[in-house]
Amino acid sequence: MIACVPRAALSLILLGLVALPEASRAQEKEAASATVVVAGKREAVVKKLDKTVYDVANSTRAANGTAQDVLQSTPEVSVSADGQISVKGNTRVTVLVNGKPTAITSGSGDERALALQTMSGADIASIEVITNPSAAYQANGGAILNIVLKRNRKPGAHAQIQGSATDQGLWNVGSAGDVTRDSLSLHGNLTFRHDGTLKIRQSAVDWNNPLGGQTGQTRQTSEVFVRRTVESAALSLDRALSDRDSLSLSARHNARRSRPLFDVLNEERSGAAETIYHRISDGPNEQSDNSASVSFSRQDSGAALKAMLQHSATKGLIDKSYSDVFVEPARASAYSHGTTKSARHLSQATIDWSRSTERGQWGMGLDLQRKVDDLYNYQALVDPSTGAETPDLNTSNGYAVKTTLHAAYLTDQIRYEKWEVLLGGRAERMALQVSPAQSGMQTAHWRAFNPSLHAQYAVSDKVDLTLSYRRSVQMPDPRDLNPFTTYVDAQNLSRGNPRLKPQLLSSWEIGGNVEVGQLSGSLSAFFRSSRETVTDARSFADKVLLTSKQNGGRARSTGITGSVDWTPDATLRLGMDGGAYGVMLDTPDLSGPVRQNAVSGYVNFRAAYSGGHDDVSLDAHVQSAGITPLGRYGATSSVNLSWKHQVSKTLSLTVNANDIFDGSKRRYWIDTSTFRQAGFDHFVARRIYVGLVKKFE
Numbered sequence: 001m002i003a004c005v006p007r008a009a010l011s012l013i014l015l016g017l018v019a020l021p022e023a024s025r026a027q028e029k030e031a032a033s034a035t036v037v038v039a040g041k042r043e044a045v046v047k048k049l050d051k052t053v054y055d056v057a058n059s060t061r062a063a064n065g066t067a068q069d070v071l072q073s074t075p076e077v078s079v080s081a082d083g084q085i086s087v088k089g090n091t092r093v094t095v096l097v098n099g100k101p102t103a104i105t106s107g108s109g110d111e112r113a114l115a116l117q118t119m120s121g122a123d124i125a126s127i128e129v130i131t132n133p134s135a136a137y138q139a140n141g142g143a144i145l146n147i148v149l150k151r152n153r154k155p156g157a158h159a160q161i162q163g164s165a166t167d168q169g170l171w172n173v174g175s176a177g178d179v180t181r182d183s184l185s186l187h188g189n190l191t192f193r194h195d196g197t198l199k200i201r202q203s204a205v206d207w208n209n210p211l212g213g214q215t216g217q218t219r220q221t222s223e224v225f226v227r228r229t230v231e232s233a234a235l236s237l238d239r240a241l242s243d244r245d246s247l248s249l250s251a252r253h254n255a256r257r258s259r260p261l262f263d264v265l266n267e268e269r270s271g272a273a274e275t276i277y278h279r280i281s282d283g284p285n286e287q288s289d290n291s292a293s294v295s296f297s298r299q300d301s302g303a304a305l306k307a308m309l310q311h312s313a314t315k316g317l318i319d320k321s322y323s324d325v326f327v328e329p330a331r332a333s334a335y336s337h338g339t340t341k342s343a344r345h346l347s348q349a350t351i352d353w354s355r356s357t358e359r360g361q362w363g364m365g366l367d368l369q370r371k372v373d374d375l376y377n378y379q380a381l382v383d384p385s386t387g388a389e390t391p392d393l394n395t396s397n398g399y400a401v402k403t404t405l406h407a408a409y410l411t412d413q414i415r416y417e418k419w420e421v422l423l424g425g426r427a428e429r430m431a432l433q434v435s436p437a438q439s440g441m442q443t444a445h446w447r448a449f450n451p452s453l454h455a456q457y458a459v460s461d462k463v464d465l466t467l468s469y470r471r472s473v474q475m476p477d478p479r480d481l482n483p484f485t486t487y488v489d490a491q492n493l494s495r496g497n498p499r500l501k502p503q504l505l506s507s508w509e510i511g512g513n514v515e516v517g518q519l520s521g522s523l524s525a526f527f528r529s530s531r532e533t534v535t536d537a538r539s540f541a542d543k544v545l546l547t548s549k550q551n552g553g554r555a556r557s558t559g560i561t562g563s564v565d566w567t568p569d570a571t572l573r574l575g576m577d578g579g580a581y582g583v584m585l586d587t588p589d590l591s592g593p594v595r596q597n598a599v600s601g602y603v604n605f606r607a608a609y610s611g612g613h614d615d616v617s618l619d620a621h622v623q624s625a626g627i628t629p630l631g632r633y634g635a636t637s638s639v640n641l642s643w644k645h646q647v648s649k650t651l652s653l654t655v656n657a658n659d660i661f662d663g664s665k666r667r668y669w670i671d672t673s674t675f676r677q678a679g680f681d682h683f684v685a686r687r688i689y690v691g692l693v694k695k696f697e
Contacts, residue, residue: 044573045075045565047513049413049422050454050468051130052076057150060608060617060642062121063654064164064172064691066195067147068113070121073619073640075563075577076129077145078602080623080636081664081683083113085145088131088561089581089602090528092142092474092505099146101138103312103346104254104289106371108479111316115289118230118256120174120191122162122693125150132468132507135409135424135452136352138367141474141505141530151236152178153185156697164654164691168225170195177696183240193230199223203679210590210673219267220679226260244300251292259283262322274328281322289314302356309349316342320379335382337389343374344478360420363411373401373478377486395493397484402433403475411452418459424452428473434481434498442483442498448473462515466524469508476500480534480549497537497549505530511561521564526581530555535587535629538674553629554586559601571611578603587629591673600626613646631670631677637663638685650695659685 046053054074056062062070072079078086085093095105095112104115128146133139152158159177174191205218236250264279291312298305320338352365376398380389411424428448435441453469482496511524533553539546559581566574580601587594601624608617620639625632641657665682 049420049456050132050134051128051146054127054129055125056121056127057125059121060615060644060654061619061640061656062124063644063652063693064162064689065121065656066117067119067121067124068116069640069656069658070124070127071116071145072621072638073606073617074127074129075575075604075606076131076561077127078604078621078623080666081638081659081685082666082681083117084109086602086623087129087143087145088526089557089559089579089600090131090143090507092140092530094138094140094142094144096144096146098149100293100308100310100348100350101346101369102289102291102310103314103344103371106346107314107344108477111287111314114256114287115254117197118193118195118228118232118254120172120189120193120232122174122176123149123189123191123234132454132470132509133452133472134411134422134454134470135426135450136363136365136411138369138405138407138426138428139470139472141472141503149234150176151185151187151238153180153238155180159696160693162691162693164656164689166687166689168196170227170687172691185238186236187238188235189233191230191232193232194227195230196225196227198225198684200682200684201679203677205675205677207675214270216268216270218269220264222262222264224260224262226258228256228258230254230256245296245298248295248297249293252290254289256287258285260285276327278325278327279322280325281320283319285316285318287314287316304352304354306352307350311345311347313343313345315344316340333384335384336380337382338379339377341374341376344371346371360413360415363409363413365409367405367407367409369403369405371403373403375399375401375479375482377484395485397482397486399481399483400435401478401481402431402435403478404431405429418457420456420458422452422454426450426452430473430475430502432475432481434483436483444499444501446473446502463512465510465512467510469506471504471506474503474505474530476502476534476549485546493546495546495548500534500549501532501551503530503532503534503551518567518569519564521562523560523562525560526558528555528557533629537588538590538672550588552588555584557581557583571609573606573608575606576604583627585627585629589630589673594630596627596630598625598627598632600624615642615644615646617642628668628670630672631668633669634667634680636666637661639663650697652693654689654691654693656689656691658687658689662686 044055056070059070061073068079068083071077071085076088087093097105105112124147126148128148130137130144130146133144137144157179159175161175163171163173165171172191172193172195174189176189178185178187200223203220208215232254234252236248239247241247259282261282262280266277266279268275291310293308293310295306295308318340320340322336324334326333347370349368350365354361354363377396379395380391382389405428407426407428409424409426411422413422428450430446432444433441450471450473455467457465459465480496480500481498483498484495486494507526507528509524509526511522513522531554532551533555534549534551535553537548537550559579561579563577564575578601580599582597582599585596603622605620606618618641622637623635625635639660641660643655645653647653662684664685665680667680670677
């Protein structure tokens with residue numbers, strides 16, 4: 001594991017890669033007469049039967065940006081300032097790295113968002129957008145975004161250093177290098193980031209207990225600048241064993257640390273009594289991710305075999321210790337020590353095989369996964385005079401969730417005259433074990449067969465029609481399976497449900513693509529549905545609101561999406577995509593089922609100009625208001641501008657202006673039979689980064 005390699009050793013390795021071009025020039029000159037390298041420019045967009053591939057290796061915004069910046073500027077994708085992702089309006093999105101899940105990207109939305117916000121965009125070669133995954137993918141209920149990392153295999157040695165800085169003392173610096181000699185390729189990178197986000201939050205809750213008749217109000221306001229220190233490193237090795245066989249080894253390490261100072265103003269009312277106090281906490285919060293993989297591939301006579309073993313792990317610590325400083329009524333401060341520790345281990349083994357036929361290609365494979373989530377919550381009152389802690393036995397607990405998946409898939413790609421069809425089926429056996437639960441260990445097993453269909457009919461060389469369908473299963477989030485009670489605040493407690501079942505989802509999409517001169521466009525209509533959707537279940541215990549989880553919700557959405565790209569000449573590219581869709585949600589509530597209907601939409605605009613020594617790109621995004629189970633949210637927007645100036649052949653200046661008009665503030669409302677809540681989250685993303693990129697070739 002790369003985590004075991006000292007930082008100094010990693011620095012020496014990467015500095016050596018940077019220096020190698022100078023040392024290797026003599027050997028390269030000797031081999032120049034015997035080696036011919038043919039280099040071609042990659043297509044910016046490649047549309048395949050089941051996915052669209054966007055080349056971002058030379059993206060202006062990616063040079064000194066993050067993975068979130070790259071995804072946000074990718075067509076068909078919407079990313080909010082807090083890292084929530086949707087693809088063509090679908091918020092159920094699985095993020096893969098090099099085609100496989102990792103421990104951090106398979107976690108909750110907040111964990112995944114943090115990983116994307118601190119992952120270097122300069123390491124990404126392309127983004128694959130898969131709206132309806134084929135049976136070859138474990139879709140986990142939705143669309144897929146596959147992040148493909150750079151792995152340069154050009155002969156010789158190459159390296160680059162990049163760095164950028166902005167106000168508030170935020171900066172990042174990174175280096176990457178690769179060496180290819182004969183049958184061996186080595187690639188490494190090292191990145192350090194000091195990043196941060198200003199978070200402003202406000203919430204107002206009015207609750208009532210329908211059983212006891214009690215009522216209450218809670219108001220919370222906070223503003224904090226979260227500063228993170230991030231370090232990441234990666235090494236990969238590719239070896240050609242023969243003309244047919246190759247072996248690849250890779251390892252990655254990421255670590256993040258922050259110590260935010262939270263000062264949350266609380267105003268609580270219950271009947272005639274009112275309490276006003278400041279809740280103050282300062283972390284620390286820590287997270288580390290490690291992964292290692294080995295893969296073997298063989299290509300021979302129209303057949304291809306790839307086998308892979310991968311293990312990844314992530315560990316996190318969130319310190320929830322606080323002091324309550326009372327304003328009204330005046331009394332002594334109260335102190336509490338609280339922490340949440342989490343660890344996730346994901347092991348995966350896959351075998352993929354394909355063979356060409358006269359009319360297409362067969363494919364089949366096996367996918368074995370084992371994921372273990374360990375979570376521990378601790379809450380205790382602290383005596384300020386002695387420092388002695390009195391643990392709260394009701395909210396101090398630990399549990400583990402083990403999820404196993406055994407899957408086999410079969411695909412058949414058929415080409416016949418103007419038709420191209422990809423048929424697929426995926427058989428899955430899933431097991432879930434939660435321990436300990438209140439009634440002992442909770443276990444459950446499910447079996448599913450999920451078909452997929454992708455078809456394309458070529459009306460002409462410039463026009464084609466498409467149809468796709470996928471049925472899939474989404475496993476419960478391990479945090480939703482918590483059998484114990486977790487402390488939120490004085491008026492709110494949270495508890496999961498270890499008996500949750502998987503959600504069942506299906507998706508249809510029909511559309512067409514057309515090219516006319518310098519214009520290319522697409523238009524499609526979709527229908528998505530889900531059953532056994534997980535929703536919140538609320539009740540009261542001793543005048544305190546308890547929020548749990550339950551199956552039973554249903555969701556349906558129908559809409560249209562479209563895109564158009566115009567390339568009038570080699571220097572200019574304009575594009576726009578968007579969609580409008582109706583959403584219907586059926587949600588169980590304490591007073592009975594609630595049905596909601598709404599129309600939502602999104603628009604993405606992009607422009608890129610390349611002339612002489614300058615590259616300029618603009619991407620703008622608007623996400624309309626929408627609904628959630630028993631609630632709704634407001635609209636957001638983002639406008640980002642990037643400029644790259646080529647100072648010399650190997651040196652470039654970059655300027656990234658993010659969220660120019662500060663449109664990331666998102667309001668939300670929840671209206672249930674037990675409480676009403678209104679508030680907003682404002683993750684301030686407006687910032688200008690100025691950086692340099694230096695290449696060594």
